[in-house]
Amino acid sequence: MAGGSAIRGSRVGAGPAGEAERGEAAPREVVQYYCSNHHVVRPVFSAEATVPDTWECPKCGMPANRDRENPPAPPKITPYKTHLAYVKERRSDAEAAAILAEALASLRERRRNGEVIY
Structure with missing residues (x-):
């Protein structure tokens, strides 16, 4: 006979599982x-x-x-917006052109004065 335990396959605390022991x-x-x-x-x-x-x-x-005939529709997923999309919401094309012209003029002035810009 191989050595073994009489309660093989059980664990500590295991016992009869039923409502009598656990309550209703x-x-x-x-x-x-x-x-x-x-x-x-x-x-x-x-x-x-x-x-x-x-x-x-x-x-x-x-x-x-809970309504089998009319389950809810899938939620609408809004697409990811880029930074440029948010900028375009805030600025008109005319405002964007004015800001670009101002930035280019500033850049050209700094280059004319000898500043190194990368």
């Missing part, structure tokens, strides 16, 4: 949410908890609601 489980409610990609999410809430109207789908990350 709290009343729960399973709620179904539907996303626009036809996924169904079934989180479990306490019966006393307030159930949220929307839930994030763990499969695709889209919002989901």
Whole structure:
């Protein structure tokens, strides 16, 4: 007989698992949410908890609601704006031309005076 333990495969604290030992489980409610990609999410809430109207789908990350026929539309993603796009929002073409002309005049004046500009 190989050396071994009579309680092989168990761990400390392991015992019969049942409601008699742990007590009764709290009343729960399973709620179904539907996303626009036809996924169904079934989180479990306490019966006393307030159930949220929307839930994030763990499969695709889209919002989901409880209406199977009308799931929420995917959120509109705004594209990344460059620095130039923000500048163009603040300035008109005429203002931009005036600022450019002023900067070029300053640069030419500094070069004429012998300053080294890189």
